[in-house]
Amino acid sequence: MALLATVALSACYGHVEALKPTDIRVEDGEFVAVLGPNGAGKSTLMRAIMGLVPNRGAVHFHDEALPRRDPAALASRGVILVPEGRGIFGPMSVAENLELGAYLVGRHTAEFESRLARVLALFPRLRERLSQTAGSMSGGEQQMLAVGRALMANPRILLLDEPSLGLAPRVTAEILETLGELNRQGLSVILVEQKAPLALRLANRAYLLSLGKIVAEINPREVQSYDEIARYYFAT
Amino acid sequence: MNEISYIIQVLVSGLGLGCIYGLIGIGYCVIYNASGIVNFAQGAFVMLGGMITQLLLWNHGVPLLLSGAIAVACVVAIAIVIERIVVRPLWDRNASTFVMILATLAVQIVLEGATLLIAGDQPKTLPVFTDLPPLRIGTVAISYQLIWIAAASAVIIFGLAAFFGHTRVGKAMRACAINREAAALQGIRVSTMLMMAFALSAALGAIAGILVTPTQVTAFNVGLPFAIAGFIAAIVGGFGRPFGAFLGGLALGVTQAGAVVVFGSGFKSGAALAVLLIFLFVRPQGILGTAK
Numbered sequence: 310m311a312l313l314a315t316v317a318l319s320a321c322y323g324h325v326e327a328l329k330p331t332d333i334r335v336e337d338g339e340f341v342a343v344l345g346p347n348g349a350g351k352s353t354l355m356r357a358i359m360g361l362v363p364n365r366g367a368v369h370f371h372d373e374a375l376p377r378r379d380p381a382a383l384a385s386r387g388v389i390l391v392p393e394g395r396g397i398f399g400p401m402s403v404a405e406n407l408e409l410g411a412y413l414v415g416r417h418t419a420e421f422e423s424r425l426a427r428v429l430a431l432f433p434r435l436r437e438r439l440s441q442t443a444g445s446m447s448g449g450e451q452q453m454l455a456v457g458r459a460l461m462a463n464p465r466i467l468l469l470d471e472p473s474l475g476l477a478p479r480v481t482a483e484i485l486e487t488l489g490e491l492n493r494q495g496l497s498v499i500l501v502e503q504k505a506p507l508a509l510r511l512a513n514r515a516y517l518l519s520l521g522k523i524v525a526e527i528n529p530r531e532v533q534s535y536d537e538i539a540r541y542y543f544a545t
Numbered sequence: 546m547n548e549i550s551y552i553i554q555v556l557v558s559g560l561g562l563g564c565i566y567g568l569i570g571i572g573y574c575v576i577y578n579a580s581g582i583v584n585f586a587q588g589a590f591v592m593l594g595g596m597i598t599q600l601l602l603w604n605h606g607v608p609l610l611l612s613g614a615i616a617v618a619c620v621v622a623i624a625i626v627i628e629r630i631v632v633r634p635l636w637d638r639n640a641s642t643f644v645m646i647l648a649t650l651a652v653q654i655v656l657e658g659a660t661l662l663i664a665g666d667q668p669k670t671l672p673v674f675t676d677l678p679p680l681r682i683g684t685v686a687i688s689y690q691l692i693w694i695a696a697a698s699a700v701i702i703f704g705l706a707a708f709f710g711h712t713r714v715g716k717a718m719r720a721c722a723i724n725r726e727a728a729a730l731q732g733i734r735v736s737t738m739l740m741m742a743f744a745l746s747a748a749l750g751a752i753a754g755i756l757v758t759p760t761q762v763t764a765f766n767v768g769l770p771f772a773i774a775g776f777i778a779a780i781v782g783g784f785g786r787p788f789g790a791f792l793g794g795l796a797l798g799v800t801q802a803g804a805v806v807v808f809g810s811g812f813k814s815g816a817a818l819a820v821l822l823i824f825l826f827v828r829p830q831g832i833l834g835t836a837k
Contacts, residue, residue, distance in 0.1 A: 384732035396727030398720050409720050413732040
């Protein structure tokens with residue numbers, strides 16, 4: 310039984326079908342990458358799973374069909390997205406952002422304290438910035454906050470949409486390393502990424518999207534060279 | 546009374562009315578931040594606050610404080626019903642701002658009509674909360690009702706600051722104001738926040754109506770002028786900035802009072818619209834807003 314599976318999930322922007330009927334699945338504890346060039350439909354797939362865009366088809370979580378236009382309901386089940394552009398609450402403090410990540414738990418609980426301690430251990434830089442306005446931090450720190458905030462929700466599966474966007478390679482490596490560590494601890498991850506080599510280094514499996522549909526399913530261990538993947542990128 | 550004292554007296558009166566405008570303006574901002582909706586039924590909440598309190602006090606002999614509390618509760622309940630049956634269905638269909646303004650304006654008109662049918666067209670008033678001669682500071686007289694208005698406004702402002710700064714729901718509402726989509730991804734039910742925003746802004750409007758009624762009459766049709774004044778206060782303060790709206794209300798109240806002195810009472814509304822136009826031309830982002 311897959312932890313999360315989409316069944317003929319499609320999404321439209323107006324009359325444009327940005328995501329054609331798509332089936333993907335993620336097993337418990339699996340790290341799945343979603344690769345593809347700009348405009349391939351990767352972000353739309355994530356947004357459709359979360360119900361942020363009008364969509365058709367179904368999303369199953371532990372075989373339960375998830376509501377299709379209710380991102381808050383998905384969050385309450387532990388399906389958490391770190392959106393493209395991070396979606397942090399810029400005018401609020403880092404501490405408030407983290408608190409909102411655990412909105413469903415509430416601040417004055419032992420569970421909250423334990424989650425906060427875990428996040429601050431993973432991203433010690435956030436501890437130094439707790440009272441700072443989130444929007445005043447560097448891009449890398451904001452991305453750490455976005456991931457940290459997502460972890461405050463104690464996700465069963467974490468969806469990340471291009472976390473490397475606009476970040477220095479060193480910071481990207483640091484964040485992806487943390488994701489790898491979280492996955493080794495049992496967290497299921499879907500990582501949307503344009504930079505295929507980065508994602509394939511961590512993933513157990515990858516889907517390649519092009520023009521809104523899945524064109525290949527890849528086992529990273531069988532990838533001999535990235536030329537084959539690049540062919541899909543440029544075939545559009 | 547010399548000229549300076551007279552001017553100070555006028556300014557003090559303007560500040561009192563400005564507090565009321567400010568509270569109404571905050572109501573606009575609270576709903577706008579949670580949902581992007583400009584609620585033109587805000588003036589109806591002000592009218593209903595005063596009218597229901599008056600009805601309970603004079604017709605049923607309920608003590609003033611209790612009448613006020615019941616009136617606030619009733620107005621909150623009405624606001625929740627409006628949110629459920631008018632606003633939410635349109636919001637779920639991604640109705641445009643224009644449609645929302647028309648819909649809430651229609652609600653304002655319906656509530657006015659219903660009040661006219663139930664309470665009649667005669668103006669009504671409430672007794673002042675403290676029936677004592679005005680406090681005198683030098684030659685300037687400050688009525689106790691004005692002190693009630695200022696004190697209640699201060700309590701509400703500090704209460705709102707605590708609510709938005711320290712409570713879980715308050716922070717969630719701020720998160721919705723910043724990025725509704727990201728808020729929903731944290732498990733925050735944005736639609737629930739919309740309902741709470743309507744309830745909160747209705748309470749603010751009703752309290753404003755109860756506070757201001759003893760200083761002037763209330764009637765079924767006082768809502769729209771208050772709605773316009775509160776809307777201007779919100780624009781002047783920087784739309785979406787609750788504390789800016791309060792400052793905007795104060796600025797508007799003082800300007801109107803000054804205009805009445807200089808040009809006569811016929812220029813009260815003209816002064817308000819002049820303030821709006823000046824801000825739209827010179828500083829469209831308002832006092833506390835940032836340029837976009």
